[in-house]
Amino acid sequence: MYSFTVNLSEFRWELESLCLKMNLKKLHTILFILLVVPLTLAAGDGWVQPRGSGYFKLSQYWVIADQHYTNTGGIDPNATRGTYITSLYGEYGFTDRFTGVLYFPFFVRALQYEQVSGTTGEVILPGDAINSVGDTQLTIKYGIVQTDKIVFSGSLSVGLPFGNNRGGQDGSLQTGTGEWNQMARLDVSKSFRVGTLDSFASIYSAFNNRTNGFSDEFRYGVKLGLLVDKFSLQVTVDGVRSFKNGDANFNSEGTGLYSNNAEYLAITPEVAYKITDQWGISAAFAGAVSGKLIFARPAYSAGVFFTLN
Amino acid sequence: MLWGLFNLCSCIGTDIVDDFVEPRLSITNKIEVMLAGDSYQFEARYFDNTGKEQPVNFNWLSSQPGVLGINENGAALALAPGMATITAVFDQLTESFTVEVLDPAQVDEDSVRMMQSQNGDRTAVLETVSSYQLEGTAILRQSTPLLLVLSNDFATTDALPGLYLYLTNNTSSIANALEIGAVTQFSGSQQYEIPTGVGLNDYRYVLFYCKPFRVPVGVGEFMP
Known part of the structure; x- marks a missing residue:
């Protein structure tokens, strides 16, 4: 049986993998949002990295969607769009209280399918794709309360608009939003046992201040995790509500379809497996169970992670 | 390897559009x-x-x-x-x-x-073909130039990223449609000039189309 301290350590790698998701937020074009939303939500939890420790992950995130939630909450079709994000994510403990976090999507591909007449077989509208670096996020996280019973942390993030917000033939493909944003977030987590299994629960809330006409957002979420031998299983429920204090979305053409004033409630199951003490793999899918102005198809991710102790 | 694997799968696919209409x-x-x-x-x-x-x-x-x-x-x-x-x-x-x-x-x-x-104006009652609000009346007005008039009862949403107006004979596709322009006023009366050479009876429908997502939003059939 593990000691309590060991349990926390075991949890940390999986919790931190969630932070990766948080970064995704920043990417939100609609495509991204879809992607991001599910994965992003879990970001970080209440734990921070001990000094000199770290967590690093190379992952691929993708979504292909031929329908979306409209502004009324209904589901409408759209020409199929896809986004593929290859990213590096890293957390490093500068001290036992301060952890630095980097999310760097170094290769993002956004594409739109061609449209072909079902009657004549002729191409009606050609397909399109762009590739670039994506929007990047830097975060500093502080462990406000770090006890064995409960942990409580706050973080500040800045989104760097490195992506292309107006790409493709019609300017509607994006690998970024073109806006800087700043997000403040609070996380509370607690570990406990379920029978003989280690488990944890987390909640968070965040305020995302966006610029360039994008509406600010309130984000919130709940996560439950379970450690079974070398497997980590967790489910996150994430929500985003828009303050709708930005421009109307029609102004966003070419900068992020549906990306402005988007709202959603998403569920993200994730499984991770530790191959060794330091190396592991993870996979997740995320889907919005309700939403407005986001894609209505699940996003998927898979990655390899490394923990530095 | 992971990166390469996934990006190999990220090819541009094909959407088939059911664009059949009766001749x-x-x-x-x-x-x-x-x-x-x-x-x-x-x-x-x-x-x-x-x-x-x-x-x-x-x-x-x-x-x-x-x-x-x-x-x-x-x-x-x-x-x-x-x-x-x-x-x-x-x-x-x-x-x-x-x-x-x-x-x-x-x-x-x-x-x-x-x-x-006197070729009378042609009128279309607008209705949504999506989950987005779109309603009102469109009038194709015989004048020089030809005008497409949206009446006071016109109303739609500003949530769409790129709503465009077309005259068309096929409401499923813009392949052979005439693009009039982007909708930037989302309610009330407004009018759009139709390019020279377009006749009053050249098109059967007015189509509201989300250009970035390539889907019809609303449509009206001109009468008579």
């Missing part, structure tokens, strides 16, 4: 009255199963050749007072309408000329 024949310059002794060139158009206009040769028929004669090219000659039905035929498609031939000695000629020149 249609349309007489585009109907008139209701003629004066005996006058001639008139009727015109017709054929739109195939995608709504695209195709050049074809029509057969023209008159139900009363003694009243209103018409040749194979659609050139009509009013011969005597009475009623005649003109029919254009291509393949299995037909369209007919009735013309009254008047005696010029018994009517005000100017009034008849005015009736002939």
